Amino acid sequence: MASVPLGELARAWIAVGTQSIGGASTTVYLMRLRLVERTGWLTRREFMESYSLSQLSPGIHLVALAGLIGHRLAGASGVAVSVAGMMVPAAIITVALSAVLSGIAGHPLTGAAFAGIGPVTAGMTAGLAVISARGTVRHGVRGALDLAVIAIAFMTFVGTAMSPALVIIACGLIGIVALRHERPETERSAETE
Amino acid sequence: MSDPIALFLIFLKAAALGMGGYGSLPLLREDLLLTGLATDEQLIQSLAVGRFSTGPNGTYIVSLGYFAGGIGGAIAALVASCLPPLVMVPLVAVARGRLLSPGFAGFTRGVLLAISGLLLAFGLAILAPAGAAGLAWWHVILALAAMAVTVHGRLHPALLIGLGAAAGLLLGR
Numbered sequence: 001m002a003s004v005p006l007g008e009l010a011r012a013w014i015a016v017g018t019q020s021i022g023g024a025s026t027t028v029y030l031m032r033l034r035l036v037e038r039t040g041w042l043t044r045r046e047f048m049e050s051y052s053l054s055q056l057s058p059g060i061h062l063v064a065l066a067g068l069i070g071h072r073l074a075g076a077s078g079v080a081v082s083v084a085g086m087m088v089p090a091a092i093i094t095v096a097l098s099a100v101l102s103g104i105a106g107h108p109l110t111g112a113a114f115a116g117i118g119p120v121t122a123g124m125t126a127g128l129a130v131i132s133a134r135g136t137v138r139h140g141v142r143g144a145l146d147l148a149v150i151a152i153a154f155m156t157f158v159g160t161a162m163s164p165a166l167v168i169i170a171c172g173l174i175g176i177v178a179l180r181h182e183r184p185e186t187e188r189s190a191e192t193e
Numbered sequence: 194m195s196d197p198i199a200l201f202l203i204f205l206k207a208a209a210l211g212m213g214g215y216g217s218l219p220l221l222r223e224d225l226l227l228t229g230l231a232t233d234e235q236l237i238q239s240l241a242v243g244r245f246s247t248g249p250n251g252t253y254i255v256s257l258g259y260f261a262g263g264i265g266g267a268i269a270a271l272v273a274s275c276l277p278p279l280v281m282v283p284l285v286a287v288a289r290g291r292l293l294s295p296g297f298a299g300f301t302r303g304v305l306l307a308i309s310g311l312l313l314a315f316g317l318a319i320l321a322p323a324g325a326a327g328l329a330w331w332h333v334i335l336a337l338a339a340m341a342v343t344v345h346g347r348l349h350p351a352l353l354i355g356l357g358a359a360a361g362l363l364l365g366r
Contacts, residue, residue: 023250023350024214056292056301057281059208059217060251064278071282079282083275090248091255091271097242098259098267105238109362114237116335116361117354119320121240123336124353126316127343128215133309134344136302146306153310157219158317164219165210168307175303180295 004041004073006081012039013066013085018093027062027086031069041073063087142179149174195230197265200258203230204273207254212304214251217274219311221254222318225261233322235260244350316340331364 012034020027028051036047050068057064063083070082104110137146149171156167203224204217211217225231239260243253251274258270284292291297320336321328335357342348 017248020247020249021245021349021351023244027249053281053285053289053292054278056297057278058210058212059277060214060249060254060274061212061278062214062249063251063275064281067279067282068285071286079279083279086248087252087271087275090246090252091267094242094246094248094252094255095259095264095267097246098239098256101238101242102260108366112365113358113361114234114241115332115365116357116359116363117241118237118357118361119332119335120339120353120357120360121237122316122320123339123341124244124316124343124350125215125218125240125319126313126336127340129309129312129316130340130344132213132305132312136305136309146302149303149306150310150313153307154314155310157311157314164223164311165206167311168210168220168304171303171307172300173303175299175301175306176296178299179302179306180299 003075004039004078006074006077008039009070009074009078010081010085013070013082014089017086017089020090024062028065031062031065035069035073042069046072145178149179195262195266197262197269200230200262200266201269201273204254204258204270205276208274209277212301212308214249214254215312216308217251217254219308219315221257222315225257231257231261233319237319241354244354329364331360335360 016027016030016034020030032044032047035042036044042050047069050065050072054061054065054068063086066082066086067079070078070080072078074081101110133146133150137143137150153167153171156162157164203221207217207220207224211220222236226233226236236257239253239256242256243250246252246256254270254274255267259267262269316336320332339353339357342353343350
């Protein structure tokens with residue numbers, strides 16, 4: 001297909017980066033709205049194919065998705081424009097919010113508010129773990145093996161001083177040997193992106 | 194103020210070994226908190242900011258970079274967190290078939306399962322960073338409610354954070 005003009009591509013991604021309050025699900029929705037439904041730059045199948053491949057990436061999956069789509073639409077320049085268009089405005093907004101919070105962090109009311117925000121954040125993180133596991137754990141005997149890997153990672157973090165990096169690498173290697181029967185259903189774990 | 198290059202390397206390692214925006218959390222806690230570059234309070238603040246901000250869930254990383262190293266730290270975190278996911282662009286171009294192989298699928302599953310277990314443990318760690326002695330009954334109820342709403346509910350994350358703040362103002366003073 002013909003390359004999409006970089007200016008138009010940047011405008012689409014800036015819209016995604018500045019309007020997607022609420023995390024991954026909102027961001028994916030806006031990507032699809034801007035890149036598939038409104039502009040027709042991608043077919044639904046192309047979008048879902050890039051989305052599926054992005055789920056295999058390290059780090060923030062939606063950055064990988066922006067890069068894959070940018071490359072498909074406008075080559076190497078498209079990668080830079082897409083990732084920067086989505087992430088830089090969001091980062092500026094994040095830094096502004098962080099600066100405001102830094103300014104009021106020492107106030108007693110802020111301290112009291114964070115006495116409630118802390119447990120909520122902890123619960124949300126545990127909830128994300130459940131969502132991630134729900135999209136990955138298989139049924140039957142294989143599911144028991146998957147749960148065992150989760151339990152090993154949990155116990156290692158809680159009960160030993162082993163680095164989480166080593167835990168992740170070790171579980172990845174276990175996966176090559178023992179968990180390779182079918183592809184993970186990562187599409188259902190989009191919230192953890 | 195922390196060295197931006199040191200922060201860049203910490204964030205790069207976390208992004209390279211984690212999968213998903215929140216997959217980096219246990220790694221960042223180890224490298225930033227346990228080495229004194231950031232605190233548990235700053236980590237919770239960055240997670241809250243990330244929920245109010247726009248973009249992917251991983252923008253909390255930029256906030257954490259800001260708390261650890263100012264504007265330089267935020268830039269270091271932003272660039273470092275964007276680089277590892279972009280390996281997918283050349284990988285898909287040259288090795289698409291290998292990415293779809295059973296072995297790679299097994300590796301991905303193993304990493305995702307490890308991150309699930311680590312995130313669960315991480316949630317527990319930030320709920321009671323100083324052990325059970327510092328926990329109040331309403332902390333536990335808030336955490337369980339937030340977990341249930343996150344798993345099953347459709348409440349906006351920022352609203353959930355706001356409700357947590359209100360509960361803290363009512364019960365935490």
